[in-house]
Amino acid sequence: MNVQAAALEILKGAERPLHAKEIAERIMAAGLWHSEGKTPDATVSARLYSDIKRNGDKSPFIKVGPQTFALRDSTSVSSGAAPVPATIQKAPEPNSGFSFTDCAQKVLEEFGGKKPMHYKEITKKALQKSWLVTGGKTPEATMYAQVITEIKRQQKRGERPRFVQHGRGYVGLSRWMGQGLAFQIEQHNHQIRRTLRERLLDMKPGEFEELISQLLAEMGFEMVEVTKLSGDGGIDVRGTLVVGDVVRIKMAVQVKKWRIKNNIQAPVVQQVRGSLGAHEQGLIITTSDFSSGAVKEAAQSDKTPIALMNGEQLVMLLMEHGIGVHRSTPDLFEIDEEYTAGGE
Incomplete structure (x- = not known):
């Protein structure tokens, strides 16, 4: 077995x-x-x-x-007991194992009434509904930390965050804000993402590989080296991913500057795996996407793992690390209701 x-x-x-x-x-x-x-x-x-x-x-x-x-x-799961008719007894809802941030969204949608909720109340509701499964001792702190981390990460990538901070531990959903300034910013950044992806396709092969090497360095890779020009079917970039100055993983990277909808197929994954050196893992980066066969081949449990980065992920990471774009952030002020609200 x-x-x-x-x-x-x-x-x-x-x-x-x-x-x-x-x-x-x-x-x-x-x-x-x-x-x-x-x-x-x-x-x-x-x-x-x-x-x-x-x-x-x-x-x-x-x-x-x-x-x-x-x-x-x-x-x-078979319990061996006779089934209970649904009209007599409703089976309990199984633990769905949502992430902290998905739980926050579900709680806000069901209980928020389009108004912000405190992260402690959000966590309490998520646990009561059995949406949140955690063995941690401080789920409230974890909930707030993950929501704030997601907001900052999506902002760095030029995305419209799913959540909005309202101060003093309160958060809400950004879509409740309608088509105001936040919506306009997201529309602008969406167009920037499309334009950046199109510009990548216009780059020369050597320039594109240098761009990828710069991104890898920003992501924590060391000893990044462009090995050869594109088009030869081999490994294009090599480097070592360093995590916390403790874990060091040798990575061999192949880049594919392909048009959108011209998806990477499984044979490319097999080719990269066959080109790996001793103790290396593989990574394929493309401006397009991957077929289901390529995804399945990359995840084969009995073979060397091959990581995949598609065009959308590539653009997001470039924007997050400020490569190919520059950030223009106006200073916006909002009223703090807690300090300006009149007494009852």
């Missing part, structure tokens, strides 16, 4: 989310699978994550937290 099948059996019996370490322990205790490696929990986590990435909504698993997994549809 492979890891995925064994994990499926364990999660069916548990009827709740489990950490990869606990899944691995239960699998091996039940004799469903045996690992000769020193980190079976890492193997379980990687296999389940790959299954989710490869199969999407068709995967039986969902990731509900760091290395924590559950069944996508807990109603499919």
Whole structure:
């Protein structure tokens, strides 16, 4: 029995989310699978994550937290009991395992009434509705931190943020603001993203590869080197991704300056994988997109992983790091209702 099948059996019996370490322990205790490696929990986590990435909504698993997994549809878990007619008893809604920010959006939509809510109240409602599954001790702080982080990240990328800060821990949905200034800014930035993507297609191959090397350096890569001109089917850029000055991953990058809708196919992924050096992982960056076959091939759990970056992601990262664009930010002031509201 492979890891995925064994994990499926364990999660069916548990009827709740489990950490990869606990899944691995239960699998091996039940004799469903045996690992000769020193980190079976890492193997379980990687296999389940790959299954989710490869199969999407068709995967039986969902990731509900760091290395924590559950069944996508807990109603499919057989309990051995006779079914209860829906007219007599409604089955409880399964934990859906939404992210903190998705939970915030759902709470604001259902309970906000188009008015801001405090992050503590948002977290409380998300937990009560079982939308939020977390083992952390400070879910309120995590909720607020993730909402603020998303706002800042989307602003850096020139996107209209999903949320808006209203001060003193209150947040709302940006779409409640209608088609005012925020909407106009988003429309402008949307056009900039389109224009930037078109400009990338007009660049010469060598210029495009130099641009990619600059982006990789901004993203934390070291020893970035353009290896050869485009068009030869080989690796175009090599570098080492450094995380926290602790983790160092050698990456071989192939760039594809292809027209939109001319999607990368699976053979390109196979070609990159075959060109990797010792201890290297692969990355394909394109101005277009990837076919479903290419995505599936890149996520093969028994092969060296190949990361994929499509044109939309590329443009977002270029804007986030200020490459090919410059930021023009006016100073906007808003009334702080807490200080200016009259007494009752």
